[in-house]
Amino acid sequence: MHCEELPSRPSPSTKPPAPVQAKPAPTYDANKSVDVAHDATDAKIAREVFEGTTPANKPAAVTVTGFTAGTLKVDGQAINPGAKIAAENFDKVTWDASKGEGGSFKFTPVQANGDALQGATEQTITINEAPAPVQAKPAPTYDANKSVDVAHDVTNAKIARKSSKGRLRPTSRRQSQSLALPQARSRSTAKPSTLAQRSLPRTSTR
Numbered sequence: 001m002h003c004e005e006l007p008s009r010p011s012p013s014t015k016p017p018a019p020v021q022a023k024p025a026p027t028y029d030a031n032k033s034v035d036v037a038h039d040a041t042d043a044k045i046a047r048e049v050f051e052g053t054t055p056a057n058k059p060a061a062v063t064v065t066g067f068t069a070g071t072l073k074v075d076g077q078a079i080n081p082g083a084k085i086a087a088e089n090f091d092k093v094t095w096d097a098s099k100g101e102g103g104s105f106k107f108t109p110v111q112a113n114g115d116a117l118q119g120a121t122e123q124t125i126t127i128n129e130a131p132a133p134v135q136a137k138p139a140p141t142y143d144a145n146k147s148v149d150v151a152h153d154v155t156n157a158k159i160a161r162k163s164s165k166g167r168l169r170p171t172s173r174r175q176s177q178s179l180a181l182p183q184a185r186s187r188s189t190a191k192p193s194t195l196a197q198r199s200l201p202r203t204s205t206r
Contacts (some may be wrong), residue, residue: 025119026052026059026109033126038133039098040119042076047090049125050107059109059117061086066124071096084114096128102129 023168036043049094063084070078074085085093085107100114104127109120150157 008024024054024057025117025121026057027054028052028123031126032123033128034095035128036095036130038130041096042073043095043097043099043127045093045095045125047093050085050087050090050093050109052109058087058090059120060112061110061114062107063110063114064105064107067103071099071103072105084110086112097127097129103127125179 032049034043036048050062061084063082064072064079065081067081069080072079073094073096074083074089076094078096079085104124106124108122108166109117111117132140148157148159
């Protein structure tokens, strides 16, 4: 039995998969810096520092370098240069300013697995630490109800240096006069007979 060979149907053309559109690399402000309090051990590093100027293009992770070990922390744990920080931890990064006076660190956006991200460039972040606060001198203490005694009508009565540092309770002229009057009165109130007896010479009696 003779069978005729049927013509083969053309197989449908297989289209290659469409290339995945790569997400643009994140962009960042130049000369970025972060201000921290003096000797703060958990100074917050804002997540925007790592996400960049366009959150839609934020990287899946970053690798950090160029800092003293122990100064940069993630969720309270110190990390070492070369560590990778995942995007979900960007808001948990802090700086320990007690380790030195200011400083800086660098980071490079990478893919989630740590591979390089096309078009990404290394960023440098400067840490500006506030100066140490000036130690306030304790307030002076004084005796309560301090007063100064001066002579009547004196024009240059001395105020002691210790007294001048406290609160003075000024003595009025009337009060000064009242202080001086008793002595004067005591002299003038002596009995005339007594005064006369004191002024007469004594005569001897034989």
